[in-house]
Amino acid sequence: MSVYAKPVEVLIDELGRLPGIGPKSAQRIAFHILKADAVDARRLAEAVMSMKENVSFCERCFNVAEGPECTICTDPDRNRHLLCVVEEPKDISAIEKTGAYAGLYHVLLGSINPLEGVGPDQLKIKELAHRVASEDITEVILCTNPNLEGETTASFIASKVLSPFGITVSRLASGLPVGGDLEYADELTLGRALEGRNQIGS
Amino acid sequence: MSVYAKPVEVLIDELGRLPGIGPKSAQRIAFHILKADAVDARRLAEAVMSMKENVSFCERCFNVAEGPECTICTDPDRNRHLLCVVEEPKDISAIEKTGAYAGLYHVLLGSINPLEGVGPDQLKIKELAHRVASEDITEVILCTNPNLEGETTASFIASKVLSPFGITVSRLASGLPVGGDLEYADELTLGRALEGRNQIGS
Secondary structure: OOOOOHHHHHHHHHHHOOOOOOHHHHHHHHHHHHHOOHHHHHHHHHHHHHHHHHOEEOOOOOOEEOOOOOOOOOOOOOEEEEEEEEOOHHHHHHHHHHOOOOEEEEEOOOOOEHHHOEOHHHOOHHHHHHHHHHOOOOEEEEOOOOOHHHHHHHHHHHHHHHHHHOOEEEEOOOOOOOOOOHHHOOHHHHHHHHHOOOOOOO | OOOOOHHHHHHHHHHHOOOOOOHHHHHHHHHHHHHOOHHHHHHHHHHHHHHHHHOEEOOOOOOEEOOOOOOOOOOOOOEEEEEEEEOOHHHHHHHHHHOOOOEEEEEOOOOOEHHHOEOHHHOOHHHHHHHHHHOOOOEEEEOOOOOHHHHHHHHHHHHHHHHHHOOEEEEOOOOOOOOOOHHHOOHHHHHHHHHOOOOOOO
8 A cells, every 4th residue: 555645656756767766765855855845846847857958969079068069069269189089978077177188079978888788889989980080180089988898989999980090099098096005906907007107217 | 167058057956955866976867867758857857846736744644645634544444543653754654564553643754853953843743742632542652763863752752742641652662673683783772672572481
């Protein structure tokens, strides 16, 4: 028997479909909304609808965008010869926060993952090849995640997609995190840090 | 500089206000909604508004209710002499699942917590006294949580609120969880289990 009123059950069910929200969190959030002011609940509902209605993916780079193209693609101050390839729009936010990059982006909207049925055709890789062929790009930096799927995706793009264009293709450096401690580094990361060592004196 | 479109930032901000959702989860959920079908997003937004518009607290017991009284208070098959006092409506759901209780409930909507400024006046304790005085109740079972705030609340209600009425007041038993293991029980719980031991033979 359901002890909650029907609209509460419906909301708990809808919240439970969101990523990272289990039945207990969904219940807690639903009761939070029930106790909250009606204006707060309305603001949340309107934020969901407003995003869905006004935001889509940039036609050029697949970042999120309010119009046909995103704020980065339409920014005249960005270096249009540099292209950074990432898996998701949220990765752009991480890179922008470093302040170390001023080029354009290309979002794949995922990574190659055969176990989950995601191959190159499900990603925006054809669109990447088209951009490299038609825009004046001199370097592509592959910034996919440093895990199995991200490395596979980067290798695939470097060897099968970008090699015919004769442009510079680079990959994010792997190594020790800044502020880290040798003792606690895992052997794979430490191995990569050794391989990628930089000369600092003659 | 914000790299996301404004409506995305607004939604991330609104989601981040919900309990148990930090900035990273809020971002992940926002991108999930962005990728999802528009009908799914609309269903979520409508579930929020529909609950807010159609559900409030039961006038009698402060459980969630679609009308003036909740489904339990209006159920003619419940034992109207038994009253179970809980902190939150979700506790009713936990007790109902046991199938071991068929009386009525009274929700306090919180517990006494001086550090957070919650005293007896912020809870539905006056309403509890009024019900015990006006309804034909013979036993009140205090089912607040077995933590500091819950125990304080139960003691307060038992000694200051219910003692004049001369009715039976009981408290949930503390003890070892079923399926648990003596070795891993904390000493407080084990102590309570010893104090509350039940005779099983002569």
